[in-house]
Amino acid sequence: MELWRVDMLSKGSLIDYTGMATIAELDEAVRTARDAGCRDIILLKCTSTYPATPENSNILTIPHMRELFGCEVGLSDHTLGIGAAVAAVAHGATVIEKHFTLARADGGVDSAFSMEPAELRMLVDETERAWQSLGGVVYGPMEAEKKSLMFRRSLYVTEDMKAGDVFTKENLRCVRPGLGLAPKYYEILLGKRINRDVKKGEGVEWGMVG
Template identity: 45%
Template sequence: MKLFEYMNNKKTYIIAEMSGNHDGKIEKALDIVHAAADAGADCLKIQTYTADTITINCHTEPFLVKTGLWQNDYLYDLYTKAYTPWEWTKTIKEEAEKLGMEFLSTPFDFTAVDFLENIGVGFYKIASFEIVDIPLIRKVAETGKPMIISCGMASEDEIREAVETVKKTGNENLILLKCCSAYPTNYSTMNLRTIIDMKEKFGVPVGLSDHSIGTLTDIAAVALGVPIIEKHICLSKEDKTIDGAFSLDKDEFKQMITDVRNTELSLGRVTYGPSEDEAQSYAHRRSLFAVKDIKAGEVFTPENIRSIRPACGLHTRYYDYFINSKKASRDIPFGTPLTWDDVEK
């Protein structure tokens, strides 16, 4: 899998989440697949559920969304609008793979896992809201395939229970994602430093599932060394799709990936000394020069030698050694870099 190849090479794996941004149209779904590939995404992700597998058709107060983007929608109606028809899945998967991307889906119940197994998915994602669905996590873990679990809203104990559930099945291929399940997410609630703490506490790689607007959070996460970034993609904000408010459009997604790759280049490796690009500048460091004409036998003073650019003369560490104690062995013209031959033995 490209995911593990990237992790070995410290490269960030980019997941483009389609979610409900297809607006119920297979043509738009395939356009999003192409947009993600054109942007340089490594993986195209969808969600596998129906309204009936994620909730029930009940229009009472507990099932009403009371705040946020989907305020006043009942859960069943919201998921009916947002879901991706299962009969599209194989077509989307094949198109993504044809374009060089890997394919990923989030199952929300046992039937979705069985369905995805039948079409040969390579790995799975568990959504933040399902981190407390221990039977579902166990079912996915028992496939033996790599798993990604988002941790939005989860307490430390809830994350630990999910991790232990996976590991008890013998499945060691687990990655967690730091996530804030607010749509969109404010920067002040991202708390990216938690990524480092999660890695230490749970002993698995930790990436980022990002619902914030823009790409600043993603670049910061790359600087922290995340192996994965998941971000929602839409074709255009003007489409007003169900997740469009916290998605990147196709051009923004492309720019994010460019910025991520440039951030990786900037992070580079541990190194000291001049780089190849600095070779020319290296010659313009400071060294000791005669800044007046100096006669043979004359004492070196602050008035006749100085530390200046460029770096043709003796190292500046010898300045104090010369000053008011050593004499010139020969005439030294103004602007001459000092050498040991210029000093009386």
């Protein structure tokens, strides 16, 4: 059984199937390729069992390889189904290799874990969704979510009030939409005076307090 395999794509490009290779062996392979002028290198995490099990796939190796060797990474996937491939994309894989057959019923050495056309279509669709879903590190409402603020609760004035009036349980309520102060300020505002005239239905903001 091969330790790992290298496929030359074009001059200066290769795909390296990592198989059972150690970090030292991969480091030697990557250095050798780069010393020879190869700049486009893709390392594919590969479990050399046929079929492979999810438990032996160790997908977390993929982002580690990217960081360690500074190149594109992917998965040579011998598992059944598409779960491992989707997980790989979610962890930074940019290439997925799968065995393919027009019909498993036709038999063949790898037919048991090869994908049929409809399954390959599903693999393409779901890995693309996984890649699209990664996005970036985002907190707070995004532009697409802002309409959903209408479903949050916040603090509103429920009676007409004049400057100097005090917030009470009768004129301050926690209702929708979420355009006023957060409900957590309810107890703090009770007993506070407003500094201007306010109409019933206005969302409470700090600028009207004190």
